Amino acid sequence: MSDPIVDANSIIETLTLQGGFNTNAVILGTSLLGVAAGVIGAFALLRKRSLTADALSHATLPGIAAAFLISSALGFSGRSMPVLMLGAAISGILGVACIHLILQHTRLKEDAAIGIVLSVFFGVGIVLLSVVQSSTSGSAAGLNHYIYGQTAAMIRSDAYLMGGIGIIASLIALIMLKEFMVVCFNESFARSMGMPVWLIDSIMLALVVLITVAGLQAVGLILIVAMLIIPPAAARFWTDRLWKLVLFSALIGGLSGYSGATISALFPRKPAGSVIVLVAGSIFILSMLFAPTRGVLADTIRRIRLRVRIARDHVLESLYEIEIGHVGIEHPKAASWLIQLLCFKGWIERNNGKLNLTETGRTQGQRIHRNHLLWEQYLVSYADIAPTHVDWSVDQVEHVLSDELIHALVLALKKRGLTIPPLDGGTS
């Protein structure tokens, strides 16, 4: 079955919030939920509680089914959203409590405890769902939507509730930014100041619960955790400041929520939850690859540049050592691009097929040679390493020594009364 053909007009209408009042409310609500999930997820990530949030969201399922059964038995409509959300919250919190109980009373580690609680609660939920479906009539079928999410089934009041919870949860997190920050960074210090860490943790958990139950309808309980984890993880690549992390994470979450709900409105068969996760996931992959300094690409470039520098230094060093008459130094056999690079920089020149250092190249070569000698002497005299064993580490270190370190090295060697190779003069 394929989705109905969508013309460009209706795409633009939906994207610009002209697709009807109900659709707009759902898009707005999902965006706000995305913003809130981004904000609160940032703290869950920093507190290393992302997986706990996953267990929590899976553990909501038995609560949803139980809430439906109980309210139906009492003669209310089983599909009242607030009632289902309350049930979900209670069983989610029970799940987290079970994790803590297992950790306190057994020697199991957190990953095992989370895995156990997540699967057992979810299993119980599935069983209860089958009870619901076999015992009641068609009105129960909708409960399935809470697993994968379905924005198409949402009505305006659901969307308002979702957006409202998102706004409130974000505001609480922003007000408590300072408290969350110190507990996430340095719990023992926070406790030494008398901060009630358990209370702050509980508030953080309560916010995660709020996001989870608010997102049940739109995103579903399996994928809601992605809205808590992926936006802050993506945002972390772009910044080293907490407030920016929270801001970027909120933006990425909001954008994911907006596009997920919009696409789901255009193609009603596409579940909003998975579209939201796909958008967030794409942003994450782009961030991971292309973010400056922390991204994979930037990191690779940095590493390549360091290797080029080391290769370059080796050529200069060997040429310098040949010049000052060291025996046993082979004429460097470097790749032609490297030679060309060095010629281009004006550090070496070709002369009858042989390579010669220029004036600037000689200064460079001398500096590297000196670093090598300094570090070698230091290792031999301070670290008691046999002179024959130091070559490898020296070759690694001599290229990365900062002026500050070299100065310290000279001082340390002088203290021992060792001769310091001069920087000028060139003969040793």
Add this chain to the structure above:
Amino acid sequence: MTHTENSQVQSPRSILDARPEHSADSPVSVHAMTVAYNRKPVLWDVDYDAPSNALVAIVGPNGAGKSTLIKACLGLIPRASGTVEFWGKPYKQSRSLIGYVPQRESVDWDFPVSALDVVCMGRYRKIGWCRPVTKSHKRAALEALARVGMEDFATRQISQLSGGQQQRVFLARALTQEADLYFMDEPFAGVDASTERAIIEVLRELRANGKTVIVVHHDLQSVPEYFDHVLLLNMRVVAAGPVSEVFTAENLQKTYGGRLTLLAEAAEAVARAAKGT
């Protein structure tokens, strides 16, 4: 908790029973404290009154319970038995007078905050719940950074700092607490020479201002030079008192169980220090 009962039966109490359990003028007074991890005691029956206005080193081998002693005093880990009082009052009433420098390795330094953000954390108690960090608090944090020679690094992200610089940030954070008693867990561990000088300068400054600093320390050689008092610890208090009296080869032998190669060297350092002062 059978261990605790046994130990109390075994240890000689007659001398201690004769005096009040806690001294009211001691900045921190520990009485009969036993601490256990998973029911295995790591500290037995600690009795200790810290002197006022002094630099105190806690010294002992790995696993002697040095950090545990500090954490148990601060209520960060539960005590199996015993009491701790600060100036004769329980911890809850004296918190604002106590500063803490945790071990540097205890936190994730890739955390997205600047050096200044970390130092500002020392002011959170004074700032209060849910209120933003104001300019005056930031100024206090910058002053503290300047005292440890780190004013130029205020806006650096903390992972870009060297180990010694990170340690100085932690020290600056404790300084902003404006406490009268400081607990510092291995502040000299793995720091460069200039950081070590900066830290000891700050410690002396604190002492000159009448404060007490209790430091978990691992370098025996520098104990006589840096500290007034020493607490030798190896799951129990081996000896405690002024460095000149307590920091002896015999006591170190008892603390380190004879497996210490630095012993002779440290004892010499004591002899040198005694001659020098």
